[in-house]
Amino acid sequence: MEKENKQVFTTLLWDVDGTLLDFNYSMRHSLRRCFRSIGRPLTEEMIEGYGRINDSYWKKLELGEITRKELLSARFRDFFAEYGLSGIDEEAFRKEYETGLGNTYAFLDDALTIVKSLQGHYRQYVVTNGVTAIQENKLKLSGLSEVMDGIFISEAVGSDKPSRTFFDCCLEQLEERDRGRILIIGDSMTSDILGGIQAGIRTCWYNPGKKKPAYVYRADYEISVLQQIYEVLQIFV
Ligand SMILES: [Mg+2]
Structure with a gap:
């Protein structure tokens, strides 16, 4: 894996349902x-x-x-x-x-292969709205929890995406202090993209259906297949 240009992002926050896994x-x-x-x-x-x-x-x-x-x-x-x-x-x-x-779980695109390939190059976390027991089980069974550096589930955090409280709780536990080097990747305009914008981090909208955005929030990046994350990160494999 070769990185062209200077690396901007150090930390990736992944949504789970509808992004890494097929809800x-x-x-x-x-x-x-x-x-x-x-x-x-x-x-x-x-x-x-x-x-x-x-x-x-x-x-x-x-x-x-x-x-x-x-x-x-x-x-x-x-x-x-x-x-x-x-x-x-x-x-x-x-x-x-x-x-x-x-x-039960099924990956979207080649989600597991992709996050595995980024392991060691980026710190990766899961940020998910959901029930702790359900999400923990699914993440463990799918092998995703092994790849991640940390998991933030809204029930355990005590607030949900897109709230500032949720993101502040997560971000203060990360090593990266510069919010401009943190990227959230998610399929929901109203929880992932809005939450990321409000938290002052960069945002990548995963839009597999190439839908027109139903909301006016503007993501920094838009991808329609997860493999395009390599282009966003300016990695050429
Ligand atoms: Mg989602």
Whole structure:
């Protein structure tokens, strides 16, 4: 690996769901497992419906409108109501779903190979909004925790991306003091990019669908495949 030009970044902060790991894969897998165990049918439309409800609650959490506890129960309450699913033990379903989420993973692009190739050249951390037990499991199983120099999960930190509190808590534990040498890479405009901008670090928007940004936040870099991180870092492999 050769670096052209002077190295600017020393530290990379990676989002997990939708960036290094395919969240939708874990979600589908876990939902299917739960529905099999309660012996009810699960349609593609229901999976999409759940994804939509789940996303809307995570957006509310990012905006500080609800707590994580409310999110974890409200998403299933709404989902069951929307699809007329009654007589389900919500608590048991929720637990099984969360266990399933932490037990399955799939990489996006060549995420593991990429972060491994950067090991030793950059300090790398995970910054993720999520439930500690689920994320820790997934990161361990996938081998990502071994590659990372540290892991910051919002439940454990006590606040969520994009809040300043979350980023300040993480950044003060890093060796790098110059925020201009820290880059966050993530797929969410509202949590990763906005959070990075507010924290005064550099931002790289991972936009695999080449969607038009739904928000006006301007990331310093935009990539549509993770391999493009080498160009951002000006590394030629
Ligand atoms: Mg994400």
